[in-house]
Amino acid sequence: xxxxxxxxxxxxxxxxxxxxxxxxxxxxxxxxxxxxxxxxxxxxxxxxxxxxxxxxxxxxxxxxxxxxxxxxxxxxxxxxxxxxxxxxxxxxxxxxxxxxxxxxxxxxxxxxxxxxxxxxxxxxxxxxxxxxxxxxxxxxxxxxxxxxxxxxxxxxxxxxxxxxxxxxxxxxxxxxxxxxxxxxxxxxxxxxxxxxxxxxxxxxxxxxxxxxxxxxxxxxxxxxxxxxxxxxxxxxxxxxxxxxxxxxxxxxxxxxxxxxxxxxxxxxxxxxxxxxxxxxxxxxxxxxxxxxxxxxxxxxxxxxxxxxxxxxxxxxxxxxxxxxxxxxxxxxxxxxxxxxxxxxxxxxxxxxxxxxxxxxxxxxxxxxxxxxxxx
Amino acid sequence: xxxxxxxxxxxxxxxxxxxxxxxxxxxxxxxxxxxxxxxxxxxxxxxxxxxxxxxxxxxxxxxxxxxxxxxxxxxxxxxxxxxxxxxxxxxxxxxxxxxxxxxxxxxxxxxxxxxxxxxxxxxxxxxxxxxxxxxxxxxxxxxxxxxxxxxxxxxxxxxxxxxxxxxxxxxxxxxxxxxxxxxxxxxxxxxxxxxxxxxxxxxxxxxxxxxxxxxxxxxxxxxxxxxxxxxxxxxxxxxxxxxxxxxxxxxxxxxxxxxxxxxxxxxxxxxxxxxxxxxxxxxxxxxxxxxxxxx
Amino acid sequence: xxxxxxxxxxxxxxxxxxxxxxxxxxxxxxxxxxxxxxxxxxxxxxxxxxxxxxxxxxxxxxxxxxxxxxxxxxxxxxxxxxxxxxxxxxxxxxxxxxxxxxxxxxxxxxxxxxxxxxxxxxxxxxxxxxxxxxxxxxxxxxxxxxxxxxxxxxxxxxxxxxxxxxxxxxxxxxxxxxxxxxxxxxxxxxxxxxxxxxxxxxxxxxxxxxxxxxxxxxxxxxxxxxxxxxxxxxxxxxxxxxxxxxxxxxxxxxxxxxxxxxxxxxxxxxxxxxxxxxxxxxxxxxxxxxxxxxxxxxxxxxxxxxxxxxxxx
Numbered sequence: 001x002x003x004x005x006x007x008x009x010x011x012x013x014x015x016x017x018x019x020x021x022x023x024x025x026x027x028x029x030x031x032x033x034x035x036x037x038x039x040x041x042x043x044x045x046x047x048x049x050x051x052x053x054x055x056x057x058x059x060x061x062x063x064x065x066x067x068x069x070x071x072x073x074x075x076x077x078x079x080x081x082x083x084x085x086x087x088x089x090x091x092x093x094x095x096x097x098x099x100x101x102x103x104x105x106x107x108x109x110x111x112x113x114x115x116x117x118x119x120x121x122x123x124x125x126x127x128x129x130x131x132x133x134x135x136x137x138x139x140x141x142x143x144x145x146x147x148x149x150x151x152x153x154x155x156x157x158x159x160x161x162x163x164x165x166x167x168x169x170x171x172x173x174x175x176x177x178x179x180x181x182x183x184x185x186x187x188x189x190x191x192x193x194x195x196x197x198x199x200x201x202x203x204x205x206x207x208x209x210x211x212x213x214x215x216x217x218x219x220x221x222x223x224x225x226x227x228x229x230x231x232x233x234x235x236x237x238x239x240x241x242x243x244x245x246x247x248x249x250x251x252x253x254x255x256x257x258x259x260x261x262x263x264x265x266x267x268x269x270x271x272x273x274x275x276x277x278x279x280x281x282x283x284x285x286x287x288x289x290x291x292x293x294x295x296x297x298x299x300x301x302x303x304x305x306x307x308x309x310x311x312x313x314x315x316x317x318x319x320x321x322x323x324x325x326x327x328x329x330x331x332x333x334x335x336x337x338x339x340x341x342x343x344x345x346x347x348x349x350x351x352x353x354x355x356x357x358x359x360x361x362x363x364x365x366x367x368x369x370x371x372x373x374x375x
Numbered sequence: 376x377x378x379x380x381x382x383x384x385x386x387x388x389x390x391x392x393x394x395x396x397x398x399x400x401x402x403x404x405x406x407x408x409x410x411x412x413x414x415x416x417x418x419x420x421x422x423x424x425x426x427x428x429x430x431x432x433x434x435x436x437x438x439x440x441x442x443x444x445x446x447x448x449x450x451x452x453x454x455x456x457x458x459x460x461x462x463x464x465x466x467x468x469x470x471x472x473x474x475x476x477x478x479x480x481x482x483x484x485x486x487x488x489x490x491x492x493x494x495x496x497x498x499x500x501x502x503x504x505x506x507x508x509x510x511x512x513x514x515x516x517x518x519x520x521x522x523x524x525x526x527x528x529x530x531x532x533x534x535x536x537x538x539x540x541x542x543x544x545x546x547x548x549x550x551x552x553x554x555x556x557x558x559x560x561x562x563x564x565x566x567x568x569x570x571x572x573x574x575x576x577x578x579x580x581x582x583x584x585x586x587x588x589x590x591x592x593x594x595x596x597x598x599x600x601x602x603x604x605x606x607x608x609x610x611x612x613x614x615x616x617x618x619x620x621x622x623x624x625x626x627x628x629x630x631x632x633x634x635x636x637x638x639x640x641x642x643x644x645x646x647x648x649x650x651x652x653x654x655x656x657x658x659x660x661x662x663x664x665x666x667x668x669x670x
Numbered sequence: 671x672x673x674x675x676x677x678x679x680x681x682x683x684x685x686x687x688x689x690x691x692x693x694x695x696x697x698x699x700x701x702x703x704x705x706x707x708x709x710x711x712x713x714x715x716x717x718x719x720x721x722x723x724x725x726x727x728x729x730x731x732x733x734x735x736x737x738x739x740x741x742x743x744x745x746x747x748x749x750x751x752x753x754x755x756x757x758x759x760x761x762x763x764x765x766x767x768x769x770x771x772x773x774x775x776x777x778x779x780x781x782x783x784x785x786x787x788x789x790x791x792x793x794x795x796x797x798x799x800x801x802x803x804x805x806x807x808x809x810x811x812x813x814x815x816x817x818x819x820x821x822x823x824x825x826x827x828x829x830x831x832x833x834x835x836x837x838x839x840x841x842x843x844x845x846x847x848x849x850x851x852x853x854x855x856x857x858x859x860x861x862x863x864x865x866x867x868x869x870x871x872x873x874x875x876x877x878x879x880x881x882x883x884x885x886x887x888x889x890x891x892x893x894x895x896x897x898x899x900x901x902x903x904x905x906x907x908x909x910x911x912x913x914x915x916x917x918x919x920x921x922x923x924x925x926x927x928x929x930x931x932x933x934x935x936x937x938x939x940x941x942x943x944x945x946x947x948x949x950x951x952x953x954x955x956x957x958x959x960x961x962x963x964x965x966x967x968x969x970x971x972x973x974x975x976x977x978x979x980x981x982x983x
Contacts, residue, residue: 103887515920
């Protein structure tokens with residue numbers, strides 16, 4: 001991963017932060033009351049890097065993406081926080097100014113390619129429309145669109161551009177959407193589970209395509225997914241979300257090799273791609289996601305009801321982001337200047353709880369052994 | 376926004392559900408206004424014989440084409456009949472036509488729909504084609520064609536309404552029946568040896584009748600409009616029986632001299648259709664928001 | 671495309687034939703003799719026999735139906751009982767008046783109804799949306815003939831702004847002036863109807879993800895509404911307009927009677943009044959055909975507007 005990051009040719013740019021979400025909190029109004037869907041979210045996307053956001057459905061990961069581009073449902077209310085794009089707080093922009101940001105400084109790829117194109121407009125219409133700000137001729141816009149389509153692997157783009165969405169397969173449509181997102185040459189692309197609606201082979205192709213285009217364009221990508229494998233494949237940094245909170249973040253390498261939060265550990269154990277032993281059952285995380293309804297959000301640690309290592313402190317005190325491995329600013333020892341700090345919201349990562357942490361590691365090892373011994 | 380979905384409501388069907396529906400209706404101001412108009416209309420029709428100030432067919436109880444006065448609040452028509460009395464009686468006629476024709480259409484539509492939905496495929500196709508071709512007639516043209524043959528009368532109006540409404544109801548019943556027919560619980564009943572009669576009576580009918588009743592209640596204004604319309608053309612209720620349509624028609628002939636009869640004949644039609652429409656829309660929103668979309 | 675057209679056309683013809691056949695069957699299943707309907711109760715048997723022969727009533731029912739369609743296919747719809755003029759000439763002489771009235775009504779109703787529904791959807795749950803909603807429902811509920819009589823009373827009789835009756839002296843502006851009130855009465859319910867349908871389908875389309883996609887590229891909201899949403903939302907409206915032809919014809923009947931305009935409606939009402947059986951049947955045939963043609967046309971327009979359907983042709 002870090003190898004890829006340095007060969008990108010913009011090592012200096014990697015130091016700057018493109019997007020920074022600071023303490024973002026968001027509520028949905030519902031007939032039953034407010035739902036605290038996002039609570040105190042902080043995420044940074046450095047320039048030229050791909051940041052993955054993982055979590056189960058309902059963790060608020062897509063909501064985060066929509067909050068950044070400000071295309072939220074009408075019942076969403078941002079209660080706190082800032083979304084800084086190169087220092088400009090997007091939440092303070094007027095709707096008009098925000099519209100100027102969309103399709104110029106950031107663009108988005110959506111989950112379901114079958115519905116994200118308009119069925120009465122041709123691909124040509126779509127792709128020329130999004131270049132409406134450029135004052136070049138229509139023929140020039142079409143030429144650019146054809147080039148972009150060819151670039152994402154649409155065969156025979158000169159004639160296919162006149163086709164309508166229904167004449168393409170799901171994978172092809174997603175390629176068209178990616179071509180559109182790239183065509184406006186944004187600094188940031190938000191990708192909301194772009195491969196979820198596709199089959200596995202298609203998924204690999206799309207991931208490779210995103211990777212290639214990102215390295216060519218040098219833009220940043222915020223990649224939302226519930227699939228750890230995809231994130232590991234594509235991303236530089238990872239943010240793990242659970243029930244509307246960021247529970248852990250760090251570089252892909254750190255998170256996958258040394259998960260600091262029990263939730264991340266559980267997620268990794270549940271990933272079918274990582275299960276080594278022969279087993280009859282797919283592991284699941286016991287318990288349910290807590291209610292996020294106003295007044296029902298549990299105090300203390302948000303994961304305490306499902307955590308195998310829970311202790312009294314978790315019930316009372318909300319864990320802060322403990323540093324697991326220091327980032328570049330904190331004087332990282334291994335000298336890799338492109339890796340982000342690794343933090344986790346778990347009291348076990350508190351240096352003061354070191355003895356308890358050792359115990360939890362023992363429990364884990366014992367359990368792993370048991371699972372391995374009785375397939 | 377509704378806390379309770381239509382299917383839940385159908386399952387609960389207890390006092391609490393009705394209380395909840397009433398609560399929803401109370402919040403719908405337009406629906407309440409509709410309910411008020413409907414109550415006024417229905418009660419004046421029921422009590423018509425007791426509350427009319429004059430015999431509605433008695434001529435020269437006042438001056439010809441008299442303007443509104445204390446004795447005749449809505450004025451008098453070209454034969455000196457009291458328009459208020461005629462309006463009240465006209466409401467009674469409209470309601471009788473609506474109730475009888477819709478009841479006939481409801482029962483026949485129900486039977487045809489159940490047969491089409493539950494019967495063999497060829498029967499379903501045949502019925503569907505017949506129903507669709509009845510719908511190909513513009514209602515008023517169909518009505519006029521029938522009037523040519525049967526002659527204008529109250530019964531003709533009832534007949535026309537029934538025949539033209541049957542296809543709509545039958546289609547709804549058919550769709551509902553078909554969707555219910557293949558449900559697991561019905562298959563289970565069948566496996567346990569329940570006859571078609573029991574399945575229709577116990578399982579299908581109660582589920583079909585609710586949406587159908589709402590549909591019928593929303594058709595009341597259409598029927599009242601049709602009755603008044605045909606009577607306005609002189610092809611519905613025969614004089615001297617008062618109908619809102621005939622009052623309007625009588626007034627139309629004298630519109631240059633006196634606007635009162637026209638105004639008096641039109642307002643009750645407008646208020647009644649508005650009342651039933653507002654109430655019907657509110658009921659539909661409460662009970663079954665998805666209804667009518669496929670009709 | 672050609673195959674689709676042929677299929678649609680055949681279906682349309684089939685429905686017309688079936689509908690009229692149904693009417694025939696019904697006529698013959700009700701008690702009473704069309705001849706005495708025509709001649710009145712005091713007709714002599716000889717007169718009846720003559721009418722029977724003329725109208726082909728001696729033949730068995732299937733034969734009568736076949737004869738009717740056979741003649742109709744050749745453009746012969748029988749003759750007027752009183753004037754002996756061919757029914758075809760009478761019906762097609764009146765047809766243009768009705769078509770002009772209907773087209774004018776539907777055009778103005780669309781021009782007003784579509785923007786209203788669109789605005790309602792974009793500003794949903796606002797005060798203006800609620801007002802438009804109540805107005806639309808009221809416009810749908812109020813019968814067109816009451817609307818016609820009140821329009822006549824207010825604008826022609828009381829205010830005297832517009833001519834009350836007739837279709838004008840043949841001059842264009844005079845014709846337009848005579849068209850305004852009838853077209854108002856026929857179209858006003860449709861304003862409400864169209865605005866409701868456009869609102870509902872706009873709401874649906876605006877919630878679709880391609881709209882969010884268009885927004886994510888910062889396209890101007892106006893362009894999103896008109897180019898991305900309305901173009902889709904208009905599809906169900908076109909279908910409804912086609913089916914609504916039956917409603918329009920009914921409304922036109924009343925408008926023509928109230929404003930004493932020539933047209934199919936006035937023709938059939940007069941024919942029913944005088945029990946002019948062949949004219950009634952001819953008008954029924956033509957109006958039913960008109961209705962079926964308009965639904966077919968609406969389907970075709972839909973096909974042209976929707977590339978997915980176009981593809982399937």
